[in-house]
Amino acid sequence: MTARRVVRYGSLAYLAVILVAPVALIFYRAFEHGFGTFWSAITTPFAVHALQLTVEVAVVAVPLNTVFGILCALAIVRHRVPGMGLVNAVVDLPMALSPVVVGLSLYLLYGTQGWFGPWLTSHGHRILFAYPGILLATVFVSLPFVVREVVPVLREIGTEQEEAAATLGAPAFTTFLRITLPAIRYAVAYGVVLTTARCLGEFGAVAIVSGGIEGRTQTLTQYVQASYENFQQTNAYAASVLLAGLAVLTLVAMTMFRPREDTRGNRSA
């Protein structure tokens, strides 16, 4: 079985060179001068503020995209209303789009020359280089995940139970709460995990709209970039390890909620 060995060790070696070795080294670099150095690097005022801002954005963006993700999925699968084909197509767009294109779009819309910018500025609302801009960029890029996970499950469970509940006199919202939601809960959970990971890690779109002002509009990913470019590599590595730790937690949650392979097989059969 030499061919099998070649494929096995070849593919695993590729994984090690591209992925495992670099990520392992960053953990080593962050802790090579001891835990104290790491701790003081992630507790600088700018780092703490960056983490705080990142969390503040995620706690709004994730629920927003969860609620509207479920709503969009219902609209795509259950409601045959004109315009839903467009919704279905647009939902995938943020996944295929460069984050800098997203950032630039928001920059042009809310900037001083943009459609909304002058009106909002004259009414005292600041979008760019402030929290709302960062939030809008994050919501944009993390929009598809819940929809994409819930849509196939909604298709699979069908409408029989929902119709039975409606026949027995349950209002639409009760039917959703008691029948639909329990059936899609794992898909929603999986989508929420992916959305959270994307919200915490977004860089490109936020880099354009936030301005990255230290201690004010700098998110944790931007803190990593700024630290590295200012030759404060200890800070960059420490913050990276923090983000990588969150990514590992995400992986654990993903393995827990992942749609099982056997159900996937049944779905297409």
Add this chain to the structure above:
Amino acid sequence: MPRARRRALGTPLLSSGLALTYLSVIVLIPLAALVAQGQKGGWHHFWQVAWNPESRAALKLTLGLALAVVGINAVTGTALAWTLVRDAFPGKRLVNALIDLPFALPTIVAGLTLLALYGPNSAVGIDAAYTRWGVLMALLFVTLPFVVRTVQPVLIELDLEMEEAAASLGAGRVTIFRRIVFPHLLPALLSGIALAFARAIGEFGAVILIAGNQPFKTEVASLYLFQHLNGGDTQGAAALAVLLLVISLAVLLGIGGLRRWATRHDR
């Protein structure tokens, strides 16, 4: 039955309307603003701004790198999926979970980790910082899961009986792969490739630290856009962004077409 009528008419319209409004505010209106700004001075002016030697070099490099990424991923992604489905070795579950790491890891961290190992202070004596090889490596890092995760479920479902039948009729291993396994994997492989291609075209966070600021050398399209916006050339940035938007739309349409083609026997 007033309630039943409300279910059939009121609720779907309300939730569909809400979904459409949300998508418009978050996604469609900003993109419309981008297109409007991009062609503000007319399409002739648009091409003048979008099509200069530097942007051409950036687009050429981006497309070249994306094609290289796609070619490498087609081979390594299929091999990894094959290893995870058909092979057995200790630690397989861990490797399977690790495949998703590039999805979970922030892109800027991905770039930094690659620089730590293959950068100026490299532990293995390779310095790929500010080179095209470094950019290629960053793109390979972030696109690693796409082909594996699209091919893997198809491999799991693939019936071993056909391969056994072919083997019993005297087909060699290469022939079995080429004539039986590969045609089944092709639709999934192509859609994984398309996703990786779209990602490679637009990637920014993973490449910014490795590429540095070097027009004509390591400046990919997303970096061109960022540098020109920072330099005050909003028109140039918007023009290139419109081109990137068109590429993304084309890839999405391609994937949709592929799905329809792959499931043509089910309908």
